[in-house]
Amino acid sequence: MKNDRPGYEIDEMISAKAIAARVESLAREVEDVFSDTSKLVVVGLLRGSFVFIADLVREIRLPVEVDFLEASSYGDSMESSREVRILKDLRGKIEGRDVLLVEDIVDTGHTLDHVTRFLTQRQPARLKTVALLDKPSRREADFTADYIGFEIPDEFVVGYGIDYAQRNRNLPFIGKVRMA
Ligand code: IMP
Ligand code: MG
Numbered sequence: 001m002k003n004d005r006p007g008y009e010i011d012e013m014i015s016a017k018a019i020a021a022r023v024e025s026l027a028r029e030v031e032d033v034f035s036d037t038s039k040l041v042v043v044g045l046l047r048g049s050f051v052f053i054a055d056l057v058r059e060i061r062l063p064v065e066v067d068f069l070e071a072s073s074y075g076d077s078m079e080s081s082r083e084v085r086i087l088k089d090l091r092g093k094i095e096g097r098d099v100l101l102v103e104d105i106v107d108t109g110h111t112l113d114h115v116t117r118f119l120t121q122r123q124p125a126r127l128k129t130v131a132l133l134d135k136p137s138r139r140e141a142d143f144t145a146d147y148i149g150f151e152i153p154d155e156f157v158v159g160y161g162i163d164y165a166q167r168n169r170n171l172p173f174i175g176k177v178r179m180a
Contacts, residue, residue: 004167010158010175014150019132019160019174020055022149026130027059029147030100033128037098039063041124043090045115046070048104051161051169052132052149056102067092069119071111078156078164082140084114099124104162105133106148109141116143133157133174150174 034040042064044053057064070088099119106112112129119127132149152174158164159171168175 005180007180008164009178009180010168010171011178012173013152013155013157013176014174016160016172019149023052023055023132024059026147026149027056027061030056030060030128030130031062034062034098034100034126037062039065039097041065041067041092041094041097041099043094043099043101043119044068045101045103045111046088047169048162049102049132052104053102056130065092069115071115082108082110084111086115086118094119094122094124096123096125099127101127101129103129103131103145104160105135105157106131106143106145107135107138109139109143112145113141113143132160133162 040062042053042057044050046068057066067090069090072085072087101116103112116127116129128146130147131145134145134148134151135154136151137154155176157174157176158168159174161169163169164177
């Protein structure tokens with residue numbers, strides 16, 4: 001592959017195999033909680049969750065519907081803007097429905113804090129949140145996801161859907177960015 005890391009290196013942190021095993025166990029936890037649902041609405045937060053949600057829904061053995069929401073993000077920087085706006089709303093209704101919100105990373109927590117409040121206003125029957133990665137040491141908002149794939153230290157990571165300035169989303173593993 002051509003160099004897709006201008007000015008930085010990527011060190012593997014979580015292998016593709018470890019991610020796959022964890023995604024499978026997260027799916028079992030989700031199935032347990034929603035075992036009685038008639039149809040689970042799985043909502044992916046664009047764009048970082050697209051790989052995770054694709055793998056996760058294929059492990060969930062329940063009837064599911066998939067929808068997407070986009071919230072404003074970091075832009076091209078490594079810092080959170082703290083101000084969260086909804087850029088693209090859901091296509092479907094969630095009132096009275098069981099909803100699983102899927103996110104790539106909880107960092108300061110502002111994004112999920114805002115998005116869960118936004119979705120709760122629509123009165124879903126149940127709303128649970130799953131994040132592949134969590135950086136608890138970075139938390140500013142009072143937010144805790146219901147399910148977490150991996151807790152990681154305060155490092156900037158890429159891969160498995162997660163980008164740095166729109167690059168490296170297609171890496172099959174999670175790697176940390178090291179400035180060269
Ligand atoms: P929060 O609002 O600070 O919790 O930020 C959450 C969002 O910031 C995530 O959905 C990611 O899109 C982005 N983000 C946080 N940490 C990283 C990182 O290490 N690499 C790439 N994006 C990140
Ligand atoms: Mg994101």
